[in-house]
Amino acid sequence: MKPIELAKNVYWVGAIDWLTRDFHGYSTNRGTTYNAYLIIDEKVTLIDTVKKPYRNELMHHIRSIIDPAKIDYIVVNHVEMDHSGSLPEVVKEINPEKIICSKMGQKALLKHFHQEDWPYHVVSPGEELSLGEKTLSFLETRMLHWPDSMFTYVKEDQILFSSDAFGEHLATSERFDDEVNLDVLMHESTKYYANILTLYSPLVKKLLAKVAEMDLPIKMIAPDHGVVWRSHIDKILEAYGRWCVHEGKGNALIIYDTMWDSTRLMAKGIAEGLQEQGIPYKMINLQVNHRSDVMTDVLEASAIILGCPTLNNGMLPRMAGFLMYMRGLRPTNKIGVAFGSYGWSGEAVKLMNKAMTEMKFTICHPGLKVQYVPEETDLTECIQLGNTIGKTLQDFLAGKEINSVEDII
Ligand SMILES: Cc1cc2nc3c(=O)[nH]c(=O)nc-3n(C[C@H](O)[C@H](O)[C@H](O)COP(=O)(O)O)c2cc1C
Ligand SMILES: [Fe+2]
Numbered sequence: 001m002k003p004i005e006l007a008k009n010v011y012w013v014g015a016i017d018w019l020t021r022d023f024h025g026y027s028t029n030r031g032t033t034y035n036a037y038l039i040i041d042e043k044v045t046l047i048d049t050v051k052k053p054y055r056n057e058l059m060h061h062i063r064s065i066i067d068p069a070k071i072d073y074i075v076v077n078h079v080e081m082d083h084s085g086s087l088p089e090v091v092k093e094i095n096p097e098k099i100i101c102s103k104m105g106q107k108a109l110l111k112h113f114h115q116e117d118w119p120y121h122v123v124s125p126g127e128e129l130s131l132g133e134k135t136l137s138f139l140e141t142r143m144l145h146w147p148d149s150m151f152t153y154v155k156e157d158q159i160l161f162s163s164d165a166f167g168e169h170l171a172t173s174e175r176f177d178d179e180v181n182l183d184v185l186m187h188e189s190t191k192y193y194a195n196i197l198t199l200y201s202p203l204v205k206k207l208l209a210k211v212a213e214m215d216l217p218i219k220m221i222a223p224d225h226g227v228v229w230r231s232h233i234d235k236i237l238e239a240y241g242r243w244c245v246h247e248g249k250g251n252a253l254i255i256y257d258t259m260w261d262s263t264r265l266m267a268k269g270i271a272e273g274l275q276e277q278g279i280p281y282k283m284i285n286l287q288v289n290h291r292s293d294v295m296t297d298v299l300e301a302s303a304i305i306l307g308c309p310t311l312n313n314g315m316l317p318r319m320a321g322f323l324m325y326m327r328g329l330r331p332t333n334k335i336g337v338a339f340g341s342y343g344w345s346g347e348a349v350k351l352m353n354k355a356m357t358e359m360k361f362t363i364c365h366p367g368l369k370v371q372y373v374p375e376e377t378d379l380t381e382c383i384q385l386g387n388t389i390g391k392t393l394q395d396f397l398a399g400k401e402i403n404s405v406e407d408i409i
């Protein structure tokens, strides 16, 4: 195998996972990669490892460059199993002089692998470590996205090894951002941010400010998933700047589920009203859209319109599941509205309103319910609702203050 060189004596030695389609509930339609990097210097250093089943691929890549027994240091930027699952076997095989990690990293490693006698070397934020010709420095990125997470920066080559941040799930034979389709890359990066980082956005914002303040020259960002950024660094940093404030694009999402189609008819009416107001929208039926794709749209949307009929005094399970997922990720800065058909008790709209209130969405309508199948007058009301949402959204985007309605149902 021809080694992939990022800079002189810095190599990608990770593994490509063409198979995974589900990553703890996130749909990885394009597979993923587990990136690990090898630095050849007086102290040979491996940055991160790979998921357990991919150990052979990692070792094969290392062996094409150097005898693995020559590795002195292993840096663990992040303890999650996709980057550390093969660590016990790799440590056994390599017998490293140091396992370099953050303070929280050591704690997490002990709780994962229960090895008291590994040669842990805890680094503090900003600490530097010379490898000979190259120098590593460490940036603690606690809760981005685990307590143990950190970045490692190689001063001489200006490469930032950014762990899960700036990554994306994308299996590809190419290793650099300028070798793949940029639209696909940005889409997968958006999906990654939406599903992994949205709830840590205030920390992302602080981190971006800190990196800007440090004025760190960055030639490459080398994450633990997907490709290495070298030509579009500005683009991904600019995107993170937008995503961390959950900036919407002025569009609306109608996210719904239905048993007998009444709620879908209502959704179509609302869509017509939005169209009349010139608001771009998307109809998202939860039966055919995966929650992680829906979240990707939510991150960049301005209005979230939820539709669900009532089932056994509650919501349909797909809507309940989606709301639980979305609530966990805590998107902000959105307008919210709920609607749905019902038969006799009609609790679903209230429950969706409750969930959106808890997420601090700006609720701009009490909610619309229709008993059983909507008739012409009901559909007119749905169109009017679409109009109302459209107008409110225009005000919201113009920066006018919108108060949540008090009397939501
Ligand atoms: C299994 C089942 C349970 C239901 N439970 C309730 C309920 O507890 N309360 C209620 O108001 N309607 C209930 N309904 C009635 C539906 O909400 C009603 O048929 C509605 O029009 C369905 O809208 P849809 O066409 O969008 O699926 C239930 C319907 C079914 C099939
Ligand atoms: Fe992770």
Ligand SMILES: [Fe+2]
Residues within 6 Å of the ligand: 080, 082, 083, 164, 224, 225
């Ligand atoms: Fe990861």
